[in-house]
Amino acid sequence: xxxxxxxxxxxxxxxxxxxxxxxxxxxxxxxxxxxxxxxxxxxxxxxxxxxxxxxxxxxxxxxxxxxxxxxxxxxxxxxxxxxxxxxxxxxxxxxxxxxxxxxxxxxxxxxxxxxxxxxxxxxxxxxxxxx
Amino acid sequence: xxxxxxxxxxxxxxxxxxxxxxxxxxxxxxxxxxxxxxxxxxxxxxxxxxxxxxxxxxxxxxxxxxxxxxxxxxxxxxxxxxxxxxxxxxxxxxxxxxxxxxxxxxxxxxxxxxxxxxxxxxxxxxxxxxxxxxxxxxxxxxxxxxxxxxxxxxxxxxxxxxxxxxxxxxxxxxxxxxxxxxxxxxxxxxxxxxxxxxxxxxxxxxxxxxxxxxxxxxxxxxxxxxxxxxxxxxxxxxxxxxxxxxxxxxxxxxxxxxxxxxxxxxxxxxxxxxxxxxxxxxxxxxxxxxxxxxxxxxxxxxxxxxxxxxxxxxxxxxxxxxxxxxxxxxxxxxxxxxxxxxxxxxxxxxxxxxxxxxxxxxxxxxxxxxxxxxxxxxxxxxxxxxxxxxxxxxxxxxxxxxxxxxxxxxxxxxxxxxxxxxxxxxxxxxxxxxxxxxxxxxxxxxxxxxxxxxxxxxxxxxxxxxxxxxxxxxxxxxxxxxxxxxxxxxxxxxxxxxxxxxxxxxxxxxxxxxxxxxxxxxxxxxxxxxxxxxxxx
Numbered sequence: 001x002x003x004x005x006x007x008x009x010x011x012x013x014x015x016x017x018x019x020x021x022x023x024x025x026x027x028x029x030x031x032x033x034x035x036x037x038x039x040x041x042x043x044x045x046x047x048x049x050x051x052x053x054x055x056x057x058x059x060x061x062x063x064x065x066x067x068x069x070x071x072x073x074x075x076x077x078x079x080x081x082x083x084x085x086x087x088x089x090x091x092x093x094x095x096x097x098x099x100x101x102x103x104x105x106x107x108x109x110x111x112x113x114x115x116x117x118x119x120x121x122x123x124x125x126x127x128x129x130x131x
Numbered sequence: 132x133x134x135x136x137x138x139x140x141x142x143x144x145x146x147x148x149x150x151x152x153x154x155x156x157x158x159x160x161x162x163x164x165x166x167x168x169x170x171x172x173x174x175x176x177x178x179x180x181x182x183x184x185x186x187x188x189x190x191x192x193x194x195x196x197x198x199x200x201x202x203x204x205x206x207x208x209x210x211x212x213x214x215x216x217x218x219x220x221x222x223x224x225x226x227x228x229x230x231x232x233x234x235x236x237x238x239x240x241x242x243x244x245x246x247x248x249x250x251x252x253x254x255x256x257x258x259x260x261x262x263x264x265x266x267x268x269x270x271x272x273x274x275x276x277x278x279x280x281x282x283x284x285x286x287x288x289x290x291x292x293x294x295x296x297x298x299x300x301x302x303x304x305x306x307x308x309x310x311x312x313x314x315x316x317x318x319x320x321x322x323x324x325x326x327x328x329x330x331x332x333x334x335x336x337x338x339x340x341x342x343x344x345x346x347x348x349x350x351x352x353x354x355x356x357x358x359x360x361x362x363x364x365x366x367x368x369x370x371x372x373x374x375x376x377x378x379x380x381x382x383x384x385x386x387x388x389x390x391x392x393x394x395x396x397x398x399x400x401x402x403x404x405x406x407x408x409x410x411x412x413x414x415x416x417x418x419x420x421x422x423x424x425x426x427x428x429x430x431x432x433x434x435x436x437x438x439x440x441x442x443x444x445x446x447x448x449x450x451x452x453x454x455x456x457x458x459x460x461x462x463x464x465x466x467x468x469x470x471x472x473x474x475x476x477x478x479x480x481x482x483x484x485x486x487x488x489x490x491x492x493x494x495x496x497x498x499x500x501x502x503x504x505x506x507x508x509x510x511x512x513x514x515x516x517x518x519x520x521x522x523x524x525x526x527x528x529x530x531x532x533x534x535x536x537x538x539x540x541x542x543x544x545x546x547x548x549x550x551x552x553x554x555x556x557x558x559x560x561x562x563x564x565x566x567x568x569x570x571x572x573x574x575x576x577x578x579x580x581x582x583x584x585x586x587x588x589x590x591x592x593x594x595x596x597x598x599x600x601x602x603x604x605x606x607x608x609x610x611x612x613x614x615x616x617x618x619x620x621x622x623x624x625x626x627x628x629x630x631x632x633x634x635x636x637x638x639x640x641x642x643x644x645x646x647x648x649x650x651x652x653x654x655x656x657x658x659x660x661x662x663x664x665x666x667x668x
Contacts, residue, residue: 026461
């Protein structure tokens with residue numbers, strides 16, 4: 001787990017669970033520069049542990065992850081932290097796949113390649129009711 | 132004629148009929164063959180018995196007694212053979228071969244003085260073996276061994292199984308018990324005890340029971356069996372009546388009735404057997420259908436497996452193609468947004484070009500992946516209720532505004548006030564409209580493109596009208612049908628086109644249960660693309 005801080009703090013903590021190191025670094029850098037406290041994990045199991053320890057306000061998670069996939073991880077985290085908001089970031093465009101995520105309830109689903117980083121930040125701010 | 136001779140006639144007749152039925156039915160079947168042999172041995176026994184009773188000389192009686200013993204020697208080993216077949220016991224074959232060998236040995240010596248030495252008066256019988264040879268007692272041991280062995284095997288196996296099969300075994304078990312106990316009273320006579328007249332009747336029960344079990348085992352209908360047994364009984368009664376005729380006229384009448392009933396009975400049995408064959412055919416077809424079903428099930432499982440592999444392949448491809456592109460654009464985003472500090476204008480310009488190319492590449496990869504998914508029969512579209520088309524159309528126009536401005540053509544959007552809600556996959560329907568709208572912009576050099584949104588008759592109609600190059604009749608039919616196919620005029624007007632946009636749009640619209648088509652007065656006269664979507668899909 002890595003932790004980065006910011007100069008213009010929003011007071012909100014974001015957990016990013018992503019196994020692609022490049023994309024993780026991009027998100028981590030971007031969110032830190034936008035004033036979020038960022039914690040990270042590289043697989044589902046680590047994601048559960050970090051979520052329990054850090055109690056984030058919002059989680060961005062990939063779905064295809066080693067050791068435990070993002071959907072399983074989200075279910076586990078929701079068991080102990082009902083209020084946490086989760087946005088899935090994936091590169092899998094599949095109707096059945098999307099339906100499975102929708103069955104989980106109030107989860108957002110973004111296709112990484114379809115949205116610029118600035119849109120991901122905008123989505124996070126909107127989810128956390130930040131301007 | 133006394134009751135004893137009557138029992139001999141009836142049993143002989145009954146076993147002969149059984150042999151006849153089996154021959155008519157299916158002698159190749161192992162069970163049938165085993166029961167046929169048993170009936171032959173019973174027939175020989177009863178005929179020998181009848182011959183002994185009615186013999187008028189010692190020589191004649193001795194001859195019939197030897198016939199009787201040929202049957203008696205064969206009864207236990209054929210019963211054993213029948214039981215092994217019924218119980219599917221393959222590992223008792225050694226005992227069977229030893230039994231066959233012993234029975235052959237006894238039959239060979241049955242005409243010698245080692246078996247029956249002489250006949251004389253005994254109890255009610257004029258002629259009966261009064262002197263037996265040394266081999267006779269060994270034969271009794273052989274008889275008892277195979278009879279008891281058969282009954283024990285039946286008892287053991289009847290406990291191992293369930294259902295109809297268990298009932299077959301139980302039937303044979305009780306039949307064998309009754310028949311062997313009844314028939315064995317024969318041997319008591321050798322010791323001066325006369326129970327023969329009672330015991331012989333039990334043999335008929337033995338035959339009836341095993342016949343029933345055998346036929347039931349082969350899934351004959353009980354009603355059919357009943358018909359057959361009733362016919363046989365009628366034959367026997369009518370046959371016996373002949374012997375009790377009081378006058379020659381009565382005899383003639385009885386023979387006539389017997390022969391008529393015999394003929395009709397035979398026809399009836401033939402009909403019944405035909406029915407049974409039909410049933411067996413149906414049963415065979417049923418089994419073949421079951422096999423075909425199993426093959427189909429296996430094929431379906433394999434298809435399912437193949438489908439899983441296909442899905443896995445698609446997911447892997449999507450992941451591996453999009454992931455590096457996403458990072459490329461992400462880094463460009465970071466640089467352009469000044470996350471790493473201010474970027475000099477010249478470098479910024481390069482990064483912007485890099486980002487635009489990456490975005491274009493991402494779009495191309497997305498289109499190819501979508502086409503692959505459609506062509507592999509995978510659903511790409513996830514329909515959701517409450518999608519408002521109005522802002523989507525605004526976004527579409529906004530996305531292409533810059534391109535139109537650069538070309539010096541106008542873009543217009545005409546739509547009713549308020550939302551226009553349908554069931555759709557928001558990103559996919561937008562991509563489909565973008566492709567069509569963008570296509571019109573690309574092939575319009577002067578004038579412009581107008582997009583209209585209309586709602587009527589439970590349908591949404593989106594018209595994209597341009598003042599562009601128009602579409603010839605030949606091109607019209609191929610417009611949405613093929614990928615990577617472009618007309619020469621289209622290639623001249625817009626060189627970078629890939630020829631997949633309209634195909635992909637039509638697939639997406641079809642997945643929304645909608646339709647898309649184009650109208651044009653001809654080349655150079657502009658064209659109009661029409662999308663129709665149902666409101667409540």
